Amino acid sequence: MTARRVGLTGNEAVALAWKQIRPHVVAAYPITPATQIVERFSAYVAEGEVDTEFVPVESEHSALSACVGAAAAGARVVTATASQGLALMHEILYVASGLRLPIVLNVANRALSAPINIHGDHSDTMGARDAGWVQMYARSVQDAYDRTLLAVWVAERARLPVMVCLDGFTLTHSLEPVEVYPDEAVRAFLGEGPLDGYTLVGGEPITVGPLALPDSYMEFRRALAAAMERVPEILAEGVREFRTHFGRDLPSVVEARGTEDAEVALVVLGSYADSVEQAALRARVRGQRAGFVRVVTFRPFPAAELRRALGAAREVVVLDRADTLSGLGGPLGVEVRAALYELENRPRVTDVIFGLGGRELRDQELDALLRDGPRGGVVYLGVEEPHVLEPA
């Protein structure tokens, strides 16, 4: 297999991945910063480059509703959204996972209103973290492309919906060189897809989406939790298959560097991984033993892997691009703390909330954070406090 090296934005790379995945159905609605995924894919359909049935719906709620219908019928289905769009889909996220439908959703991570803001942070997908979807966060445009392909493989085997998250603008609109695989190689990896027996058409009539009373509801939910527990194993197999087909190594749940001897470890999700990894390397040059951890798969949460990667450090600094507004910090920080609690000698955790609504994280800020030494608790990085307004 020979890959082609081409310049693509994150959105273009996702649209190309969709074309190669050959979904039976795409039902989607445009929203910044995910719009070009849908635009580019519509062009593929209009040019006859892919034989997908494209349903240009009238809202995100209908987008995911149509995806549920198509997936229940036995189609391979993908869609994309961001921010308010994901919030509007929220109700149906739970239906998709509850019905165990392998829908793949690319989310161009963007802040939530109010105030309205089109730029990147993780508030949107963090609001959907307990909806029963697998969540993976891309580090680069290449990773967004690779992970979209991988997501289809995983979704169809885990019988769970999967979100592939890519940071709004930072990845969706940035041009990067991407190794693109031949269509046939993707075809060999993914095959034709769904219709596998438990579908509305093509077999015996079945009833999907019944009312479950207290005598059975909890068994359905326990089965969903069990399906989620099997995901790390399926993901591990998925990345092995991925390597066989495409010759590329993808981290499945966690990516770590320099954590073996780290006294301070930095933890991050998504596209700021590059900046954070570089900050850890600069700290080492200064003589500070810093480590870097990227959470690749946030759902299911890789607690055991994080305990392994962070257990030896004295200080852990979590970089959170969302806030729970609970007083406990950001969602990544809360869950890292929960995972580390089981350790006898727990590192101290500092949760740094940064980059909301597209606010830049500067190298100097990261360096100062490490140089001054983390002090635990929750820190809002780079906020100009005099500008924080409160009614008198």
Place this chain on the structure above:
Amino acid sequence: MSLNLRELSERTEGLAPGHRACAGCGFPVVVRLLFAVARRPLVVVNATGCMQVVTAIYPYSAWPVPYLHNAFENAAATASGVEAAVKALRRRGQLQEEPKVVAIGGDGATYDIGLQSLSGALERGHDFLYVCYNNEAYMNTGVQRSSATPQGARTTTTPVGRVQRGKLQPRKDLTEIVVAHGIPYAAQASISHWADLGRKLQRAVDVRGSSFVNVLTPCQPGWDYPPEKTVEVARLAVESRYWPLYEVEGGKYRITYVPRQPVPVQAFLETQGRFRHLVADGAAVADVQRWVDAHWERLQAKARSGL
């Protein structure tokens, strides 16, 4: 085509017995007639509501055909997805059959919370039928007003009090909103006129593209009448021209049943407890009668003008 009652009665496929609809419920008539007249295999998409919760209680199902329930407001969008999947699977040779997708929702799911989803699906022109079983209020949650509830009706959110007596606004004319989408076939029907209803359902399944049938299905507890009177109450709605039977095909209106000697709307109102406070109030009844007459006039004008 005309429907033969003897032939229909011999078709065994129907909603399985044992479903938990109330005695005297109107909508099983619609579903059983749909199964009896359809000449294509069906896939049913059902909005949350009475029909869903009485026919599909795990581990049982009353449905002899593929059945999908997603949520309350999205039956039409869900049906869009099923229809798109059928098209795509057939295109790739992965599916031989070509079922008709039928979305079914109550008036809450159709007139109100699902109106956007319905409008979107009709505008896109999916090959599907949407059946509204219209019992003129949110019955599954215990009789709250919907935009299909008629003026003056008592519901639990339009109670009869000292300063406000029942619903203040007339019902929304959803059939006309649907017609405005320019779909190939739209109709209003009633469970009391089974041959008319059956013919309309058959036409709506046969037609290529989007079709819509709005069926009046009285609700015994919601409308408050004895359970054996369901068909009679529905018949009075038609005979009083409160619920006209008509269809619009290719933009042409046709009134499919003209009551020879229309009964005053009073006769319909007094069969039901929901209008009990109203029937003794001559002015209020006259208001309803004027509304009924005006609507009938407008409908006749459309049918006459060949629009």
